[in-house]
Amino acid sequence: MDRIVLTLPIDIAYVRVAALLSRTLCEPLVAAEQFSEFAGSVELAVSEACTNAVKFTGNAKGPQVYEVAFLIGSDRLCIEVTDHGPGFDLNAVPLPDFDLHPQGGYGIYLILDRMSEVSYDRKAHGNTLQMTKLLPKKEPDS
Amino acid sequence: MKINVETAGHIKIFHLTGRLEAATTDVLKEALHKEIKADTKQFVFDLAEVVFIDSSGLGALVASLRSVNKDGGDIRLAALSPEVQTIFELTRLHRLFEIFDSSQLAVESF
Numbered sequence: 436m437d438r439i440v441l442t443l444p445i446d447i448a449y450v451r452v453a454a455l456l457s458r459t460l461c462e463p464l465v466a467a468e469q470f471s472e473f474a475g476s477v478e479l480a481v482s483e484a485c486t487n488a489v490k491f492t493g494n495a496k497g498p499q500v501y502e503v504a505f506l507i508g509s510d511r512l513c514i515e516v517t518d519h520g521p522g523f524d525l526n527a528v529p530l531p532d533f534d535l536h537p538q539g540g541y542g543i544y545l546i547l548d549r550m551s552e553v554s555y556d557r558k559a560h561g562n563t564l565q566m567t568k569l570l571p572k573k574e575p576d577s
Numbered sequence: 578m579k580i581n582v583e584t585a586g587h588i589k590i591f592h593l594t595g596r597l598e599a600a601t602t603d604v605l606k607e608a609l610h611k612e613i614k615a616d617t618k619q620f621v622f623d624l625a626e627v628v629f630i631d632s633s634g635l636g637a638l639v640a641s642l643r644s645v646n647k648d649g650g651d652i653r654l655a656a657l658s659p660e661v662q663t664i665f666e667l668t669r670l671h672r673l674f675e676i677f678d679s680s681q682l683a684v685e686s687f
Contacts, residue, residue, distance in 0.1 A: 447600045454598075454629070475660045482631040486599045533669040538639045541632040541668050548667055 437507040445499045447489050453503040454482040457514065460505055464512060469571050476549035477512060477568050483542040484516040484564050492520035502561075511551070513567045522562040525555035578627075580608045585684045588619045592680075594626040597634030605637050609644065618650030619687050623680040625656035630664055642674065653687070655680040 441456065443449045461474035481503070488501040497519030506513040528543045547553050552567040578601035583590040589612050595601065612620070622638070624630075642652045653675045657665065665671040677683040 450600060451596060451598065471660065475663075478629065479631055479664070482598060482629075486631065486633055489599075531668070536639060536670060536673040538636045538643075539632065541635060545632055545664070545667065 436513075439505040439507075441503045442500050443485070443503065445489050445492050445501065447486065450482055450485040450489060453485050453516075454478045457481040457505065460507065461512065464507070464570055466571075466573075473568065473571065477514070480546045480550050480566050480568075481514055481516075483546050484514070484566065487542055487564075488516055488518035488520070491523070492518045497561075511567050511569050513565065515563050515565045517561040517563040519561050522557040523555075525553070525564075578604050580604060582608065582612070585621075587617070588621060588684050588687055589617045590621045590623055590680050590684065592623045592626065596629040597624075597627055597637065598629065598631050599633035602633055602637035605641065609641050613644065613648070618645065618648055620645060620650070620652040621655055621680050621683040622652055623655045623683075624661055625658070625680075627658070627661060630661050632668075635664065635668060635670060639670065639673065651675075651687075653677060653683040655683040 439460070441453055443453060458474045458478045461470065461477055465473045485501070485503060492501060501516065501518040504515040504517070506515070525543070531537055531540045531544055546566060550566040551569040554565045556563045556565070578593060578595035578597055581592040581594070583592065591608060593605070597605070645652050655677045656679055657676060662671070665676070675686065677686060
């Protein structure tokens with residue numbers, strides 16, 4: 436797998452750097468007619484994950500940076516967002532109460548909806564949210 | 578993100594351009610606050626040129642609506658791209674806002 440890693444400061448202004456790069460990396464991976472849905476999903480998930488990394492690391496004691504690693508495989512794009520904040524329990528994040536139309540709380544739900552696989556790992560060196568989008572299956576040549 | 582404000586009678590039309598995300602929601606908040614202070618109650622947000630929205634952007638729109646509703650006003654949305662429409666439907670926010678195909682139709686709905 437090819438691996439591209441960004442190290443970003445804990446600053447909301449730079450979230451778009453990772454989001455826009457993710458979109459660019461999608462270009463050679465999928466056909467033109469599939470690009471909008473695929474890249475849109477990846478860009479949204481990256482924006483949500485990075486925004487959370489900034490929001491929840493800002494006042495933590497660890498390094499004031501986070502890492503975004505893009506791993507490009509033959510059948511998938513995997514993005515790992517590693518921060519040095521307090522971490523959270525992915526399985527304990529509640530679904531938004533859609534009837535109440537809350538102002539927030541949609542981020543993890545959107546990541547889970549848009550990406551094929553999502554996992555979270557807390558280690559001493561940092562917390563990593565791993566998001567994988569499987570590439571659409573290629574149509575066989577007729 | 579840039580906002581171009583157009584007036585249609587007593588309605589203010591905000592033409593939003595660019596990305597509506599955590600780093601840019603203050604632009605919307607400040608523009609809306611300025612108009613609310615000037616006693617505007619009816620708004621159309623034209624999102625035709627919004628190329629990206631995430632949950633922070635959605636949150637800003639919901640907060641804007643609640644703020645305007647408190648004074649008996651409303652915000653109606655117009656010209657959502659298919660990608661933005663998808664995000665609204667995923668979060669069920671298409672049930673909270675009145676959404677129109679164009680800002681003209683949104684203005685006429687008031």
